[in-house]
Amino acid sequence: MHVLVAGTGAALLSLDRTLIGQWMVSRPVVLGTALGWVLGDVQTGWWVGLLLEAISLDTEPVGGVIGLNGTIAVSVTLLAALGDARLPLGAAFPLGLVFGLLYRPLEEKLRRRRDGWTGLFASRLREGERAPWAKAYVTSFFEEFATAAFVLTAATFAATAAAGILWRAAPAFVRVGLEDALAISPLLAAGTLIWQLVRKERIGI
Amino acid sequence: MQALWSPATMQNLGLLYALEPALDRLYPKLDERRDAAMRHLSYFNTNPYMAGFVCGFVARLEETADEDRIEKLKKAMGAALAAVGDASVWGSLQPACAGFAFLAAVAAWSFDFQHAALVCSLMYLLLFNAPTLWMRWRGIALGYDLGETLPVVMQEWRWQEKARWVRYGGLACALAAPLYLIVREIGFVGPRAIFPAAGIAAVVLLRRWGFSSLSIYGLCLFAALGWRGVSSLL
Numbered sequence: 001m002h003v004l005v006a007g008t009g010a011a012l013l014s015l016d017r018t019l020i021g022q023w024m025v026s027r028p029v030v031l032g033t034a035l036g037w038v039l040g041d042v043q044t045g046w047w048v049g050l051l052l053e054a055i056s057l058d059t060e061p062v063g064g065v066i067g068l069n070g071t072i073a074v075s076v077t078l079l080a081a082l083g084d085a086r087l088p089l090g091a092a093f094p095l096g097l098v099f100g101l102l103y104r105p106l107e108e109k110l111r112r113r114r115d116g117w118t119g120l121f122a123s124r125l126r127e128g129e130r131a132p133w134a135k136a137y138v139t140s141f142f143e144e145f146a147t148a149a150f151v152l153t154a155a156t157f158a159a160t161a162a163a164g165i166l167w168r169a170a171p172a173f174v175r176v177g178l179e180d181a182l183a184i185s186p187l188l189a190a191g192t193l194i195w196q197l198v199r200k201e202r203i204g205i
Numbered sequence: 206m207q208a209l210w211s212p213a214t215m216q217n218l219g220l221l222y223a224l225e226p227a228l229d230r231l232y233p234k235l236d237e238r239r240d241a242a243m244r245h246l247s248y249f250n251t252n253p254y255m256a257g258f259v260c261g262f263v264a265r266l267e268e269t270a271d272e273d274r275i276e277k278l279k280k281a282m283g284a285a286l287a288a289v290g291d292a293s294v295w296g297s298l299q300p301a302c303a304g305f306a307f308l309a310a311v312a313a314w315s316f317d318f319q320h321a322a323l324v325c326s327l328m329y330l331l332l333f334n335a336p337t338l339w340m341r342w343r344g345i346a347l348g349y350d351l352g353e354t355l356p357v358v359m360q361e362w363r364w365q366e367k368a369r370w371v372r373y374g375g376l377a378c379a380l381a382a383p384l385y386l387i388v389r390e391i392g393f394v395g396p397r398a399i400f401p402a403a404g405i406a407a408v409v410l411l412r413r414w415g416f417s418s419l420s421i422y423g424l425c426l427f428a429a430l431g432w433r434g435v436s437s438l439l
Contacts (some may be wrong), residue, residue, distance in 0.1 A: 019208045022253055023366075024222045024299075024333050029306060033326040046310070053303050055418040063250070064212050068419065093321040098421065099298040102221060103379075114211035119245055125239050133222060133339075137208055173437040175432035187401055189298070189344030190383045191408025192418045193307070196300040 003083040007036045009157055010075035011149035018061070019144055028052035035075060039082035048077050048093065054189035056100075058198050064111075073100030074150065076155040085160040090178035091167045093159075093185070097112050099155050106147055114140060128183035148156045215250035220260065227264040244272055252290025253282035257341045259283050261348025262355055278353070285356060289364050294337065297368040301375025302332045308378035311385055312318045 013034075016026040024030060029049040036045015045092065051072045059067025077096030087095070113122040117140075121131050206219035221242060251259050254279040262282050266275045310325035351358050383405060387398050413422050 016211060022207070024302075024330060027329070029303065029329055030326045033322045035320065041367070042322045046325060050307060050310070050325070057300050057303060058418045060291065062291050062295065065213075091378050094422075097422070101419070109208065111212050114209055115213045117209050117211065118214050121218065121221075122243065122246055125242050128235060131221070131225075131242070137220070140208055152422065171437070173433035174430060175328065177433040178426070180429035180433065181422065181426040184404065184429070185422065186383075187404035188418060188421055188425065190379065191405045192412060192421075193300060193304055193379045194405065195409045195412040196296075197304065197372050197379060199296075 002039055003079060003156060006083075007079060007152045008034050008149065009038065010035060010071065010079075011073060011145050011152055014071045014075075014148040015141060015144055017069075019141060026071045028059070028070040029058060030102045031071060032074045036082065037075070039078060041082050041191075043091070044082060045078055048089070048096075049074050051185050051189045052077070052100075054098070054193045055097075057161070061124060066107050067104040068097070068100045069107065070100060072103045072151060072155075073097055075152055076100070077161075079152065079156045080160040080163065083156055085156075085164055087160055087180070088167065088175070090175065090182045091163050092190055093182050094178065095155070095159060095163050099151065101202075103151060106151065110143055111146060113143065206253050214246070214248045216253075216256065217249045220249050220256070220263070221245040222264060223256070223260045224267070227267060230294075231267055231270075236360040241267060241270075244276060247276070249279065249283055252294060253339050254294050254337045255286035255290035255344065257344025258286055258348035258355060261345040262352060264345075265349045265352045282355070289359065293368040293371075297371045297375070298333060299338065301371045301378070302329050304375035304377075304379035304382070305332055308382040308385075309321075311382045315385070315389060320408055375426070376415055 013026045013031055015021075016023055025034075027049075028051075029046070032049020032052065033042060033046045036042040039045065056068050056070030056073070059065055061067070062150060075096075076099040077089075077092045080095055081089050081092035098103060104165075110188040117136050121136075134149050206216055206223065209218040210216060211218075224245060225418075226241070228238055228241045232241050245263075259279070259282055263275065263279050264279060269275070306325045306329035310321045310330045313321035314325045323413070348355060383401065387401050406420055411424075416424075
């Protein structure tokens, strides 16, 4: 039940990323803490959120650029690690990153679908009708929510189960290596955050 | 503003939605209102947190009803504010908030404060949303009141300098947090403290050379698997 609540909440909050508000509640550091609280381990949720927050700062959402989807990445990581499957964090973290990357073409498709609205609005206005705002907004929100919910469901059940099987079947050095890479990740996060703040072209503005 | 964002026309529909009440008031006749709405279906884009300024500015321009002028100035203002907003918000405020939240959480954790995670999240949200909500809300009135003098006034506000100081603050926090952790956990004196510091420096260098965070993670993963693989064989 907790997993269902967490997954649905994460899919809803993913709307904050671009469509509604952009109040940063979908950011990994905030969403990770919230998911950790729902799933019973706030510390892990916060820690994973902080790591992914720094990593996802790599790409700024300027123009049409689509970077790693930090919302999906943190949700998949925590649903896999703290959900029913209890996948070790060493495996859940790269799984989250993979889904965060795989979401990019889906996001591109969702954006392209919205290209058609301008044409519809133009034809309605020419005919003297009011613009179909409610229909456009509800459709846009629903498509985004449904896509995120589908991806999180697929990740939580199918991908996590597959990852669990691979984890148990993997040689010991692979498991230890994945845990080592996770242990180094805080250095990656700190270095990425520091770089974002010292980039020369920014200082030069 | 971005609920109907699309690659072809970007924020045009969001801007039209925001302007609709003003257009309804300025153009009581259906034909004029339709023409005014149609001209805002063309491509438009700006930083979402600066969009309030543009909305107010365009509402003011609509009172002149000069179509060419509205279109040109709208796009110019959108582009100019996009540059300011991207540098201020995405380039400065957001990473600085992450840095400050990191330091706040480390400080709370070091004092055994059980709600370190909550402190981190709330600080992040507060630090980011306080200035950006102000920009979004007040921006509409300021954009309208200042009109074409908006760029000059914004220059006087010295956005770039303020953004620079925000970055410096965030950088200080982002450096202080791992430094504190290293000193607390490992101790300042001794070679063990060098390794995490060297690791962070290596990441900064790799980022400088164009490696993304994900590719650096991939390198770390490859190195860790290789090291453990070799160790298991020996």
